[in-house]
Amino acid sequence: MDLLPCAASVPIAAEDFEDASSTAAALMTHHPNLSVIKENGQHVLQSNYVGDAHGSERNYANIPLKDGYEELSLSFDVKFEKDFPFVRGGKMHGFVPDRSVTGGQALTPEGWSARIMWGAEGVPLTYTYHQDQPGKYGEIGTALSDAAFPTDEWFAVTLHTRLNTEDGTPGFTRLYLNGTPVREQTGLTFRSVFSPESLISRFVIVTFHGGNDPSWAPKNADGSYRTVQSWFDNIAIYDQPCRRMGPVVP
Template identity: 40%
Template sequence: MNKRWVALAILLLLVVFVWQPWSSKSSPDAEIETFDSASFSSQGQAIVDHSFTHLAPDEGVENSTALRVDYEGYERGSRRVVVSPRITPALEYELSFWVRFCEGFDFVRGGKLHGLGPAKPVAGGNAITPEGWSARLMFRRDGGLQTYVYHQGMAGRYGDTQIAQDFVFVPGQYHYVEMQVALNEPSSESNGRVSVTVDGRHVIDHTGLRFRAEATEASQIQRLLFSTFHGGSSPQWAPRNEDGSYKTDCAYFDTIALTPSL
């Protein structure tokens, strides 16, 4: 009898050690940064360390701590807040966050919001590469929302876009944004997609995308593109006071979550 119990115990231990790594790999944990803790995720720390970001107690959803971003107007729009920390490589990811533009926010001609990219993202009008692409969001001149996607088959130099119909960001109000990115697999196929939901309503869907021409780890989703600023690259994109001088606008971000699907 004792031998049977010993054998059963050994069997259970084998199940635990064999099953656990498989379970971890097939159901990866989400990376979530709420900005409420005294310590941050590696992604959160990189964002908090930027010179134009600040922790803002009681300004988050349900009076939590949020991250405040300052948009300092200058001759190219507003100062760039661009942080691209590494995340676990995967073929699919969902990025979600809360955003509240401050009262009186001047959207001007529009600007950039966050997204996802590979090891070496392509953006800014640069030429596409076999392993390079990017999928970001943008705010529009009227407070609207659109995608900004660089992929192998894009029509122009500055990526492809889709506009969210019947939606605008309301300054002073939090909105919940979710963006799902799925890479093309295999790399020869055009079956990638980008899906965007705001406040629980599906607003944008890109399909038939060929993000990458080479199926390497470097081409997988592995960077959070925390990227927000006005622009464009000329004074016409800059937020201004009534007297025409450059001004500093702001927005609050809360609970940034990254959920991979390996």
């Protein structure tokens, strides 16, 4: 778990939202709840979480990578608004193959997903669909610390994921908060076939509260649904193990 800092590596893909003509930024802002705004002189991706009967509206972007990979590290900076209502939990970014499995879908031999979640009170979680999961829905990893995602300040997140390989080596996914390991899943069989379609080929933003019922939703004191926000910046993907030690955004 003692990985080198990502600052020592060159990413295979990166987005800081400073180039208005960026294809990746355009894909990320296709959803109406995702937009680029300016904060303290820098452009960042704003996510509006619109509370509804399912938790909050599903904010989604699917970014294809230039190749397929067995191992990648995803790092980005994030800030939740002050006193962000984490409620019962919600989803964030992660990795998938060409045809992912999420949302309680039936597993396929080449289908899986590895994503980040927040839990109640901002507990950082890994959330993975894999061939040996015990139920219909994805599995949450093991805690490595009692850390929680802060609000009203920028922090760095890294998700390091390695698929199981044809020689029998199991896969894993591990989550870091400001360079400190906070959650992991090991011994994973992400895929039961080793086709190109089973490789990590896409970075996804799938961020929302839920779950899938009103108990997950952000609400006002009178019980009406509420819209809350988070911001993301300096998204980078590396084809080697690394961890971001702190936010690039001041």
